[in-house]
Amino acid sequence: MAHNIDEGTTGERAYRRIRNDILQGRLAPAEKLKLERLKEDYGVSVSTLREVLSRLSSEKLVVAEGQRGFEVAPVSxxxxxxxxxxxxxxxxxxxxxxxxxxxxxxxxxxxxxxxxxxxxxxxxxxxxxxxxxxxxxxxxxxxxxxxxxxxxxxxxxxxxxxxxxxxxxxxxxxxxxxxxxxxxxxxxxxxxxxxxxxxxxxxxxxxxxxxxxxxxxxxxxx
Amino acid sequence: MAHNIDEGTTGERAYRRIRNDILQGRLAPAEKLKLERLKEDYGVSVSTLREVLSRLSSEKLVVAEGQRGFEVAPVSxxxxxxxxxxxxxxxxxxxxxxxxxxxxxxxxxxxxxxxxxxxxxxxxxxxxxxxxxxxxxxxxxxxxxxxxxxxxxxxxxxxxxxxxxxxxxxxxxxxxxxxxxxxxxxxxxxxxxxxxxxxxxxxxxxxxxxxxxxxxxxxxxx
DNA sequence: TCAATAGGTAATTTCAAAAATATATGATGA
DNA sequence: TCATCATATATTTTTGAAATTACCTATTGA
CATH class of the missing domain: 1.20.120.530 (GntR ligand-binding domain-like)
Structure with a gap:
């Protein structure tokens, strides 16, 4: 489940961190994911973030609607x-x-x-x-x-x-x-x-x- | 299954096209996906491509190994x-x-x-x-x-x-x-x-x- | 002949800024 | 007062280029 913390590319590391933060609830359900803020928090560029968030939206942990950005998948x-x-x-x-x-x-x-x-x-x-x-x-x-x-x-x-x-x-x-x-x-x-x-x-x-x-x-x- | 051909963002359109091309075999199994070539073929930038390919690798239609780029998932x-x-x-x-x-x-x-x-x-x-x-x-x-x-x-x-x-x-x-x-x-x-x-x-x-x-x-x- | 290494080329990965789009703010007229 | 439109701001999306990493080739030494 958990890989080494600094294994792989920058993008992979950010992916694991963000995914974990969603799974652990540190990123709350339905929370809006503003790229500018995430950029600060995870120390990566917007393009890399976008790559990560796309991947997570395939896994349904993030929802991406139209051109209104990303948010953490809601729960019910x-x-x-x-x-x-x-x-x-x-x-x-x-x-x-x-x-x-x-x-x-x-x-x-x-x-x-x-x-x-x-x-x-x-x-x-x-x-x-x-x-x-x-x-x-x-x-x-x-x-x-x-x-x-x-x-x-x-x-x-x-x-x-x-x-x-x-x-x-x-x-x-x-x-x-x-x-x-x-x-x-x-x-x-x-x-x-x-x-x-x-x-x-x-x-x-x-x-x-x-x-x-x-x-x-x-x-x-x- | 198939959405309107020009619906959504540029990235979404490229996503649907590439996904379809893999499903239909126009992009052959285990084929190396060079970003420069895809850029030509689909008319989008490398960052956008990368976003698309990341998403497809979550779906296991594309494999992304380390920092050796992407290729179409093999078949067996x-x-x-x-x-x-x-x-x-x-x-x-x-x-x-x-x-x-x-x-x-x-x-x-x-x-x-x-x-x-x-x-x-x-x-x-x-x-x-x-x-x-x-x-x-x-x-x-x-x-x-x-x-x-x-x-x-x-x-x-x-x-x-x-x-x-x-x-x-x-x-x-x-x-x-x-x-x-x-x-x-x-x-x-x-x-x-x-x-x-x-x-x-x-x-x-x-x-x-x-x-x-x-x-x-x-x-x-x- | 073979292995190892260094140098150069090609590809990927990452970034930061431009373009496009959405959201908020305020002014105008009914 | 309220709705409508125009303007301004904020955010997302896309791009192209810089930085990094892998891959190939040739040269050297054993």
Missing amino acids: AEELKDIASLRLLLEVHAIAQSFQSGDMEWEARVVAAHHKLAAMEEKKKAEGSPDIETWKRYDWEFHQALISACGSRELMETHGAVFDKYLRYQMLALTDRGEIAAREHRQLMELALKRDAAKAGDVLKAHITGGLAHALAAGRIV | AEELKDIASLRLLLEVHAIAQSFQSGDMEWEARVVAAHHKLAAMEEKKKAEGSPDIETWKRYDWEFHQALISACGSRELMETHGAVFDKYLRYQMLALTDRGEIAAREHRQLMELALKRDAAKAGDVLKAHITGGLAHALAAGRIV
């Missing part, structure tokens, strides 16, 4: 539900494929990713919330590991894009199901090793719809 | 299979949803879209291949109409993106299952009116895997 409960259900569709299917053809390397990836995630969740329970950003990354990496043997690059990339949008809502809602999510993560890992795709699908459904309900209940998303 | 039998199976997953699901909640307006859209497509297929059978581009557009519009009552904007957009990539392969393979595809289209329309999502799923599976096999058999895709 409607879209959140939509995204959650699409994520569920893709991830359930990918898990089934993955459980079928996963080898030992895959099992190792799943166990490793879960280990990191579980450690983070444990730490969070103890000390409060240390580093939301890396915690969310571990969450991403765990779910990615689960489906990493599905055998379809297209499926994984599409899932990744949807997951990121889902993550944005989670960050905006500032919601956290703590131990419940942690238990579900453990269940998913165990079911992966048992290759029980059907049960894993059920758990994932609960995981996602639970997270969705929790985010909606927080009331920060209209 | 592997990716084609991948795309076909993702399209099937999304479209079967969307059809089920759509059949469940489609109203009379939806039925009318389906019938209308099928009418245009069938007329084109009839004409093609009679006169050879008149206008591949509009024929493919009618195909797109028909499948889009079928799922247009699925209730999920995300699902429709994702499906649209995948469908376009699938279409690119069809154009490259120059394959045509003619009457078989036409019969399947008719069946899909009839099953839509009968709200028989299960059978429609089967027909769609045959439709897509048949098209896939036909394209691969043409041997133009390595």
Whole structure:
């Protein structure tokens, strides 16, 4: 998910920074993106910005209307539900494929990713919330590991894009199901090793719809 | 799919033209996209081109590696299979949803879209291949109409993106299952009116895997 | 003969300013 | 007072050129 901070061209770096700022809510939904201001904030020229914003508008994280410039994509409960259900569709299917053809390397990836995630969740329970950003990354990496043997690059990339949008809502809602999510993560890992795709699908459904309900209940998303 | 030819900014027009040229194979897979040449061909400046190509690289129709410029995304039998199976997953699901909640307006859209497509297929059978581009557009519009009552904007957009990539392969393979595809289209329309999502799923599976096999058999895709 | 390197050329990337477009402000007349 | 139009300002869009980076070729030394 996160690449080295100063890897690639200036444009790529700006792309990653701005994308992250949208995902983390530092650039608020529906906020107008004035080029002059962004130029200051990110230290790049307008042409480069434009390149970055075009790319983000392809990913629907930014909307670009006519010749009225760019703004951060708005959020809505409607879209959140939509995204959650699409994520569920893709991830359930990918898990089934993955459980079928996963080898030992895959099992190792799943166990490793879960280990990191579980450690983070444990730490969070103890000390409060240390580093939301890396915690969310571990969450991403765990779910990615689960489906990493599905055998379809297209499926994984599409899932990744949807997951990121889902993550944005989670960050905006500032919601956290703590131990419940942690238990579900453990269940998913165990079911992966048992290759029980059907049960894993059920758990994932609960995981996602639970997270969705929790985010909606927080009331920060209209 | 196709918007008015001179709608929007210069950049948007160039975007549509280049995108179309990739989808139609006029810009060949893995072809290097030299900015100087494109500048001539499309009559826009390098910065504008760069904006367009960035956007297309988000859609994976163009690849942009490091500071070595852009090239048209390559094709492979592997990716084609991948795309076909993702399209099937999304479209079967969307059809089920759509059949469940489609109203009379939806039925009318389906019938209308099928009418245009069938007329084109009839004409093609009679006169050879008149206008591949509009024929493919009618195909797109028909499948889009079928799922247009699925209730999920995300699902429709994702499906649209995948469908376009699938279409690119069809154009490259120059394959045509003619009457078989036409019969399947008719069946899909009839099953839509009968709200028989299960059978429609089967027909769609045959439709897509048949098209896939036909394209691969043409041997133009390595 | 081969590898390594230096120099030159071609391409990409980035920038800052000009052109085009939209938004805000104020004046005029009903 | 209100709507309409003209002017001015702000913002976006597009351009062309400077800075950077990659690529090719030839020369040197082993």
